[in-house]
Amino acid sequence: MSVTVLLVDDEPLVRAGLRAVLDAQPDIEVVGEAADGAAVIPLVRKLRPDVVAMDVRMPLLDGIEATKAVLKSIDEPPKILVVTTFENDEYVYRALRAGADGFLLKRARPSEIVHAVRLVAEGETLLFPAAVRSLAAEYGTSSARARLERAALTEREEEVLRRMARGMTNAEIAAEMFVGAETVKSHVSAVLAKLGARDRTQAVIAAYESGFVAPA
Amino acid sequence: MSVTVLLVDDEPLVRAGLRAVLDAQPDIEVVGEAADGAAVIPLVRKLRPDVVAMDVRMPLLDGIEATKAVLKSIDEPPKILVVTTFENDEYVYRALRAGADGFLLKRARPSEIVHAVRLVAEGETLLFPAAVRSLAAEYGTSSARARLERAALTEREEEVLRRMARGMTNAEIAAEMFVGAETVKSHVSAVLAKLGARDRTQAVIAAYESGFVAPA
DNA sequence: GACCGTCTCCCCCGTGCGGGGGAGGAGCCG
DNA sequence: CGGCTCCTCCCCCGCACGGGGGAGACGGTC
Numbered sequence: 167m168s169v170t171v172l173l174v175d176d177e178p179l180v181r182a183g184l185r186a187v188l189d190a191q192p193d194i195e196v197v198g199e200a201a202d203g204a205a206v207i208p209l210v211r212k213l214r215p216d217v218v219a220m221d222v223r224m225p226l227l228d229g230i231e232a233t234k235a236v237l238k239s240i241d242e243p244p245k246i247l248v249v250t251t252f253e254n255d256e257y258v259y260r261a262l263r264a265g266a267d268g269f270l271l272k273r274a275r276p277s278e279i280v281h282a283v284r285l286v287a288e289g290e291t292l293l294f295p296a297a298v299r300s301l302a303a304e305y306g307t308s309s310a311r312a313r314l315e316r317a318a319l320t321e322r323e324e325e326v327l328r329r330m331a332r333g334m335t336n337a338e339i340a341a342e343m344f345v346g347a348e349t350v351k352s353h354v355s356a357v358l359a360k361l362g363a364r365d366r367t368q369a370v371i372a373a374y375e376s377g378f379v380a381p382a
Numbered sequence: 383m384s385v386t387v388l389l390v391d392d393e394p395l396v397r398a399g400l401r402a403v404l405d406a407q408p409d410i411e412v413v414g415e416a417a418d419g420a421a422v423i424p425l426v427r428k429l430r431p432d433v434v435a436m437d438v439r440m441p442l443l444d445g446i447e448a449t450k451a452v453l454k455s456i457d458e459p460p461k462i463l464v465v466t467t468f469e470n471d472e473y474v475y476r477a478l479r480a481g482a483d484g485f486l487l488k489r490a491r492p493s494e495i496v497h498a499v500r501l502v503a504e505g506e507t508l509l510f511p512a513a514v515r516s517l518a519a520e521y522g523t524s525s526a527r528a529r530l531e532r533a534a535l536t537e538r539e540e541e542v543l544r545r546m547a548r549g550m551t552n553a554e555i556a557a558e559m560f561v562g563a564e565t566v567k568s569h570v571s572a573v574l575a576k577l578g579a580r581d582r583t584q585a586v587i588a589a590y591e592s593g594f595v596a597p598a
Numbered sequence: 599g600a601c602c603g604t605c606t607c608c609c610c611c612g613t614g615c616g617g618g619g620g621a622g623g624a625g626c627c628g
Numbered sequence: 629c630g631g632c633t634c635c636t637c638c639c640c641c642g643c644a645c646g647g648g649g650g651a652g653a654c655g656g657t658c
Contacts (some may be wrong), residue, residue, distance in 0.1 A: 320634065333584035335614070348637045355616065363642090365616075367583045374590045377455035536604065551644070564607050571646065581614090583644075 169287040169294045170197045172215035174206055174232065175249065176224045184219060184249075187279050194283060203232030210240055217245045218272045219270065233264040245286040270362065282362065319360055326353040331370045385503040386413045388431035390422055390448065391465065392440045400435060403495050410499060417449030426456055432503045433461045435486065449480040461502040499547075501578060535576060542569040547586045547595045 171188055173181045173194060181199050188194045198213045200206055203220070204227040205337040210218065218236065222229035229248055237243050267286045270279060319327065329339045336354060340347045354366065361370040373379045387404055389397045389412060397415050404410045406462055414429045419436070420443040426434065434452065439444035445464055453459050464485040483502045486495060535543065545555045552570060556563045570582065579585040589595045 311584055322635065330583070331587065333580065333587050335581075337614085345635085346637055348639095349635070351616075352636075355618095358616075364549065365551075367546070367586055370583055371547065371549050538605065553644085561605085564608055564609095565605070567646075568606075574646075 168192075168211070169194045169217060169283060170215045171195065171283060172197060172206075172209055172213055172218045173199045174201075174203060174218060174229075175199075175223070176201050180221055181236055184279065188283060194255055194280065202228060203227030203235070206232045207235055207239055210236055212243060215244045219247045219283070220266075221249045229266075230264050233266050237265045246379040247282060247286050314380070319357060323353050323357050323360070326350060327357050327369060327373055328379065330354070330357070330366050331373045342366055384408075385433060385445065385499060386429070386431045387411065387499060388414045388416065388422075388425060388429055388434045388460070390416045390419060390434060390440070390445075391437040400495070404499060407496055419443030419445060419451075422448045423451055423455055425579045426452055426460060431460050433463055433499055435463045435465055435499070436482075437465045439466075445482075446480050449482050463498060463502050488557045497578065533561050535573060539569050539573050539576070542566060543573050543585060543589055544595065546570070546573070546582050547589045 171194060173184050175181050175184070181201075185196045185199070185352050188196050197215055198209050200209055206220070206227075207219065220229045220232060224232075227235070233246050233248070236246065245268075246266040248266045250269055268282060270282045325343065326339060329342065334342070336347055336350045340350045343350070354369075357363070358365070359368055361369050361372045365370055387410060389400050391397050392399070397417075401412045404412050413431055414425050416425055416587060418440050420434070422434065422443075436445045436448060440448075443451070443585070449462050449464070452462065461484075462482040464482045466485060484498060486498045488545070511591070543560065545558065552566045553563055556566045559566070570585075573579070573585055577585050577588045579588055
């Protein structure tokens with residue numbers, strides 16, 4: 167059973183890139199495109215996609231408002247994957263608060279993009295845990311809260327991420343945590359997967375950008 | 383040949399911490415302590431330390447004045463490592479203008495502290511370039527200026543660092559900057575050396591911690 | 599003219615890193 | 629009880645990374 171996707175981005179290049187990546191998968195089908203959030207509602211009604219991959223920054227109606235609109239006006243709303251360039255997190259968080267199911271970095275590798283689409287289609291969330299926690303706290307009870315918590319890092323993973331954000335190597339982390347190097351590798355891999363990071367540097371960036379660790 | 387260090391900090395706890403960290407190294411020896419900048423000159427004359435680790439904020443004579451005094455009144459002055467709690471401390475900048483050789487954050491890891499002491503002892507500078515540039519610009523000519531500029535990143539190095547802080551690999555940076563991968567490697571190595579970073583992750587951390595790049 | 603810093607590119611080389619698997623034990627919960 | 633997550637550790641493997649050199653070209657400065 168194939169996953170159907172609607173692309174919403176004002177840049178044709180990005181849409182083309184996403185389409186190329188996603189259509190290359192046998193189990194994923196891009197069923198439509200839109201250049202702005204304003205066009206999303208009718209397209210969702212018509213196409214009934216499983217997932218909407220939506221840019222946060224768009225000229226007429228941005229991803230935040232479009233997300234709200236979709237969730238409010240559609241009975242069984244599609245999963246919403248917010249697409250971002252990483253620098254403008256404020257928008258992403260507001261979109262997540264608005265009910266989006268995850269976020270995706272534009273510079274993510276193809277395999278990660280595919281992975282993200284499959285995950286949200288399955289009902290998983292792709293959110294960074296530090297944001298998750300504050301969101302969950304301020305959002306109180308709701309389905310959103312449950313979704314958010316599923317994406318959170320475990321205790322050990324958070325401990326490892328903090329040490330990664332202090333510039334420590336796996337070996338140093340292992341020594342400080344009194345575990346084997348292989349164990350640290352496992353945690354690091356888990357952290358990278360959950361954060362959608364390609365390497366430890368991107369994970370540390372995510373930690374700073376999300377406020378999980380704060381400078382000075 | 384051991385590196386001798388004089389600790390100057392009004393908080394006994396900080397002195398004890400630094401002493402513990404530094405004395406644990408076979409090649410570093412803490413030869414004295416002072417609780418205020420006012421006591422520095424005679425101690426430096428007497429002990430002839432290679433490095434003075436000096437707090438910027440002290441009751442009687444602060445790190446800025448103490449730095450000036452040491453440089454002015456001692457023939458072959460020790461290297462001065464300014465110790466601070468805050469990254470963007472106006473006092474630190476003024477101390478660096480006064481001729482200090484580097485700064486050290488109190489929350490740095492032991493290994494980083496040790497590293498910092500060794501580096502300044504060798505005549506290197508530990509300054510973050512963003513601060514360095516404005517300092518060099520407003521300070522004009524002086525021996526301090528020469529030292530500071532040695533630590534400043536070049537244009538290309540800054541461009542590379544910005545891209546590193548966006549999570550890009552060397553190959554991606556090379557493509558975006560229209561240069562060869564080897565060139566990027568050269569710039570990255572220069573950045574790491576100047577920042578005293580061990581790897582790109584530490585460089586990105588330094589970029590965030592210094593305000594060279596800002597989260598969200 | 600000689601000098602120096604910057605930018606560009608090249609070589610070799612070791613290794614830390616990350617992906618892809620798996621596996622066993624502890625604890626929780628329906 | 630079985631099933632689940634989490635933590636722990638193990639294998640193999642490819643590769644990007646970073647250190648160590650060097651070198652040519654350009655543009656300034658002395």
